[in-house]
Amino acid sequence: AEEALRHMHQRAAVDLVITDLYMPGIDGWRFCRLLRSPEYAAFNTTPILVVSATYSGEDAERITADLGANAFLSIPYDPPVLLARVRALLEKRSPPPTIRTLIVEDDEALARLLRQAFQRHGYVTSVATTGAEARRLYREHKPEIAVVDYYLPDMTGDRLLKEFKQPGSSTVVIMITGDQNPERAVQLMQDGADDFVRKPFDPAYLIGICQRARRQRALLRVEELLEERTHQLQESERLFRTLAETISAGVYIYRGDRYIYANSAAEAITGYTRDELLKMKVWDPIHPDSRQLIKQRTEARQRGDPVPSRYELKLLTKTGEERWVDVTASIIRFQDKPAVLVTAFDITERKKMEAELLKAQKLESLGLLAGGIAHDFNNFLMAILGNISLARLEADSPENLSERLMAAERACLRAKDLTQQLLTFSKGGTPIRKLTSIAELIKESAEFVLRGSNVRCQFSIADDLWPVEIDIGQMSQVIQNLIINADQASPNGGTITIRAQNVTLDEGDVPPLKAGRYVKIAIEDHGIGIPREHLSKIFDPYFTTKQKGSGLGLSIVYSIVKKHDGHITVRSELGRGTTFTIYLPASGEAPTRETPETARTEDTSSSRGGRILVMDDEEIIRDVTRHILERLGYDVALARDGEEAIQMYRDAQRRGRPFDAVIMDLTVPGGMGGKEAIRRLRTIDPQVKAIVASGYSNDPIMANYRAYGFDGVVAKPYRIEELRRVLHQVLTSTETANDVPPSGILQWPDAPPENREPKLSS
Numbered sequence: 001a002e003e004a005l006r007h008m009h010q011r012a013a014v015d016l017v018i019t020d021l022y023m024p025g026i027d028g029w030r031f032c033r034l035l036r037s038p039e040y041a042a043f044n045t046t047p048i049l050v051v052s053a054t055y056s057g058e059d060a061e062r063i064t065a066d067l068g069a070n071a072f073l074s075i076p077y078d079p080p081v082l083l084a085r086v087r088a089l090l091e092k093r094s095p096p097p098t099i100r101t102l103i104v105e106d107d108e109a110l111a112r113l114l115r116q117a118f119q120r121h122g123y124v125t126s127v128a129t130t131g132a133e134a135r136r137l138y139r140e141h142k143p144e145i146a147v148v149d150y151y152l153p154d155m156t157g158d159r160l161l162k163e164f165k166q167p168g169s170s171t172v173v174i175m176i177t178g179d180q181n182p183e184r185a186v187q188l189m190q191d192g193a194d195d196f197v198r199k200p201f202d203p204a205y206l207i208g209i210c211q212r213a214r215r216q217r218a219l220l221r222v223e224e225l226l227e228e229r230t231h232q233l234q235e236s237e238r239l240f241r242t243l244a245e246t247i248s249a250g251v252y253i254y255r256g257d258r259y260i261y262a263n264s265a266a267e268a269i270t271g272y273t274r275d276e277l278l279k280m281k282v283w284d285p286i287h288p289d290s291r292q293l294i295k296q297r298t299e300a301r302q303r304g305d306p307v308p309s310r311y312e313l314k315l316l317t318k319t320g321e322e323r324w325v326d327v328t329a330s331i332i333r334f335q336d337k338p339a340v341l342v343t344a345f346d347i348t349e350r351k352k353m354e355a356e357l358l359k360a361q362k363l364e365s366l367g368l369l370a371g372g373i374a375h376d377f378n379n380f381l382m383a384i385l386g387n388i389s390l391a392r393l394e395a396d397s398p399e400n401l402s403e404r405l406m407a408a409e410r411a412c413l414r415a416k417d418l419t420q421q422l423l424t425f426s427k428g429g430t431p432i433r434k435l436t437s438i439a440e441l442i443k444e445s446a447e448f449v450l451r452g453s454n455v456r457c458q459f460s461i462a463d464d465l466w467p468v469e470i471d472i473g474q475m476s477q478v479i480q481n482l483i484i485n486a487d488q489a490s491p492n493g494g495t496i497t498i499r500a501q502n503v504t505l506d507e508g509d510v511p512p513l514k515a516g517r518y519v520k521i522a523i524e525d526h527g528i529g530i531p532r533e534h535l536s537k538i539f540d541p542y543f544t545t546k547q548k549g550s551g552l553g554l555s556i557v558y559s560i561v562k563k564h565d566g567h568i569t570v571r572s573e574l575g576r577g578t579t580f581t582i583y584l585p586a587s588g589e590a591p592t593r594e595t596p597e598t599a600r601t602e603d604t605s606s607s608r609g610g611r612i613l614v615m616d617d618e619e620i621i622r623d624v625t626r627h628i629l630e631r632l633g634y635d636v637a638l639a640r641d642g643e644e645a646i647q648m649y650r651d652a653q654r655r656g657r658p659f660d661a662v663i664m665d666l667t668v669p670g671g672m673g674g675k676e677a678i679r680r681l682r683t684i685d686p687q688v689k690a691i692v693a694s695g696y697s698n699d700p701i702m703a704n705y706r707a708y709g710f711d712g713v714v715a716k717p718y719r720i721e722e723l724r725r726v727l728h729q730v731l732t733s734t735e736t737a738n739d740v741p742p743s744g745i746l747q748w749p750d751a752p753p754e755n756r757e758p759k760l761s762s
Contacts, residue, residue, distance in 0.1 A: 001026035036068035117203035131155035150177035165192035271318030287314035445479035454493035466586035489527030610660035642672030666694035
C-alpha cells in the first residue's frame with residue numbers, strides 16, 4: 001500500500017484501484033480508508049475493487065463497503081468475472097454500496113426530514129415511529145445504521161439498543177434524545193451505543209456522526225478479523241509443523257529461490273541440518289543431472305506457467321551420496337504469503353530394486369539368447385559335420401561329393417548370417433552413417449521383400465522428407481524385417497501402408513526422444529495383430545510366436561534404431577493389425593547425390609599370380625588360406641603374428657623377392673595384431689598392399705579400413721570368390737591406402753568415432 005500511495009501521488013489521475021486485503025504495513029482496509037480521506041481528496045471518487053484469497057463472505061464485503069470500496073471479489077475467481085467487474089467500474093456502472101438505514105423517531109416531521117437527508121446521501125432508509133415497528137423492520141432489513149430516539153410511545157430506546165447490539169451484530173446504533181441529562185448519554189454509551197446526539201441537531205451533522213461511527217466500527221471489526229486470522233494462521237502452522245515432523249517424507253517449503261522450512265526427514269534424506277538447508281538455494285542439494293530441470297521448473301512456476309506437479313529427481317547428499325526422490329510440488333500460502341510446498345519421498349531403494357530387476361530381466365534375455373545361439377549353431381555345425389562326413393564316404397563319387405560340400409558351405413553361410421545379426425544386436429555394429437533421403441530406401445526395401453507375395457504396399461511419403469544420417473545397409477535391414485513381419489501377419493493377403501513424414505517434437509512428446517526434428521516412418525498392416533501380453537516382449541532376442549524364424553528380427557530392428565539415436569514404438573490390436581512407428585533424427589544438411597561406381601568388368605576368374613604373406617594366429621586358418629591362395633595361383637608364406645610378419649616382409653625385400661600383398665588378422669591374443677603391424681609395415685614400405693581379415697566384423701577398422709592403412713577388407717568367414725575379388729582389386733589398383741610416406745603420418749585412434757577421419761600430424 002505504501003508503494004501504491006507513492007505512485008498515486010506522482011500521477012495526475014488513476015481510473016481504478018485493485019487491492020488485496022492482507023498486505024505488510026498498511027493493509028487493504030486502511031488503504032481504502034486513506035483513499036477516501038481528505039489527505040487524498042484526488043482519489044476520493046476513484047473506484048476501488050478489493051480482491052482477497054484470505055477473506056470472503058458477506059462480512060468481508062460489508063467491511064469493504066464501509067471503508068469506501070466499490071466492489072469485492074474472492075480469490076479464486078473466473079477471469080471473465082473479474083473483467084466484467086473491471087469494465088463496470090471503469091464505465092461508472094458499478095452500483096454504489098447499499099447502506100441500509102433505520103430511523104426510529106415518533107416525531108413524524110423530524111423522521112421525514114431525516115429520511116430525506118439520508119436518501120440524498122445515497123442511503124436506503126426505513127422509518128419506524130414505534131418500538132414494535134422498529135423491531136419488525138430491523139428483522140426484515142438488517143440495517144447497517146440505526147438512528148434511535150430514546151423516548152418512544154411504547155418503550156424507551158435503550159431496550160432497542162440492547163436488542164440491536166446482540167453479539168454478532170454489525171449494526172451501528174446512534175442514539176438521539178432531547179434529554180439534557182449527561183448521565184443518560186454515559187449510560188447509553190455503556191449499553192453499547194456507537195454515539196449519542198442531542199436534539200436539536202443539523203441532519204448533516206448526524207450523517208457525519210453515522211459515517212464516522214461506521215468507519216470506527218469497521219476498523220474495530222478489522223482488528224477482530226486480523227486477530228482471528230492471525231490465530232488461525234498460528235494454529236494452522238502449528239498443526240502443519242506437527243504433521244510434517246511425524247511423516248517419513250522430506251517436506252520443504254521455499255519462496256523465491258530460498259528454503260524457508262525443512263522437516264527432520266528432509267535433514268535425514270539430504271544429510272544437511274535444518275539451519276544449513278535454510279541458508280541454501282533451492283537447487284543446491286540437487287544432483288547436477290537434475291539441477292537444470294529444477295531451475296527451469298522453479299522459474300516457470302514463479303511465472304505461473306504450467307509445471308508437472310510430480311516427478312523424480314536425484315539429490316546429492318552432504319557426503320556426496322546420490323539419492324533418488326519422488327517429488328510432489330504445489331503452491332500454498334505459508335505465513336500468509338505464497339510459497340511452494342515440496343514433499344520428497346526417498347525412493348533410492350526402489351530404484352536399486354528396479355535396477356536389479358532390470359538386470360535380472362537382462363540375464364533372463366541373455367539366457368534365452370545363449371540358448372537360441374547354441375540351438376542354431378548346433379544345427380549349423382550338424383549340417384557342416386554331417387555333410388563333411390558324407391563327403392568322406394562318397395569321395396569316389398564326384399557328383400555326390402560336390403553336393404555334400406555345397407550343403408556344408410550353405411550351412412557355413414547361414415552361421416555367418418547369424419553372427420552378423422548377433423553383432424548388430426550387441427553393443428557392436430556401430431552404424432557407418434551417410435547423409436541420404438530415406439524415401440527411395442523405403443520403397444526399394446519394401447518392393448524387394450514383397451516380390452511374389454500376395455500382399456501389396458501402399459506408400460504415403462512426404463515430397464519434402466528431411467534427409468537423415470543412416471547406415472544404409474542397416475536401415476534397409478530394419479525396413480525389410482518389419483515388412484517381412486507385416487507380410488507374415490497377413491496370410492490372406494492385403495495391403496501394407498507405409499507412411500513417412502516430417503515431425504517436430506517437443507520435450508516429452510515421445511519419451512525418451514529429445515526435442516527436435518525427426519523423420520517419422522509408420523509401417524501398418526491389417527493382419528492378425530499381436531496379443532497384449534506379448535507386446536512388452538517382442539523386442540527381446542529369440543522371442544517369437546512363429547513356427548519359423550529365429551526371433552532375432554525385431555531385436556535387431558530395435559538395436560539398429562537405437563544406435564541411430566532414434567526410437568521405435570508398436571501399437572497392435574488382435575484381429576485389426578499392427579503399426580510399427582520409427583523416429584529418426586533429421587539432419588540439417590542436404591544429401592549429396594552420389595553416382596554409383598562403375599562396376600568393375602575385369603575378369604577375376606583367374607589370378608595374375610604373385611607372392612602373398614598371410615598372418616593369422618590360428619593354424620587352421622593359416623592352412624586353409626594357404627591352400628585357397630595356392631589354388632588361385634599365388635605363392636604363399638605364413639606368419640603367426642605381427643612381429644613374424646614384419647620380419648618376413650623385411651627379409652623378402654632384402655632378398656629381392658618382395659611380397660605383392662599382405663593378408664593380416666586383426667587380433668592376435670598375446671601378440672601383435674594387424675592394427676599395429678600395418679603401422680610398422682608402412683614405415684618399412686609405404687607402398688605395401690595390405691588386406692585386413694577378421695571375424696570381428698563390428699570392429700571400427702573393418703568399417704573404415706583405409707583410415708588405418710589397409711587397402712582391402714574381407715570378413716571371416718569368406719568364400720573363395722570374395723577373397724579372389726578383393727585380392728584382384730588390391731593388386732590391380734595403382735594407389736595404396738592414404739598413399740602416405742614412411743614417417744608415421746597417421747595418428748591411429750584406438751576406437752575412432754564414426755565418420756572421423758584420421759588426424760594428420762605436421
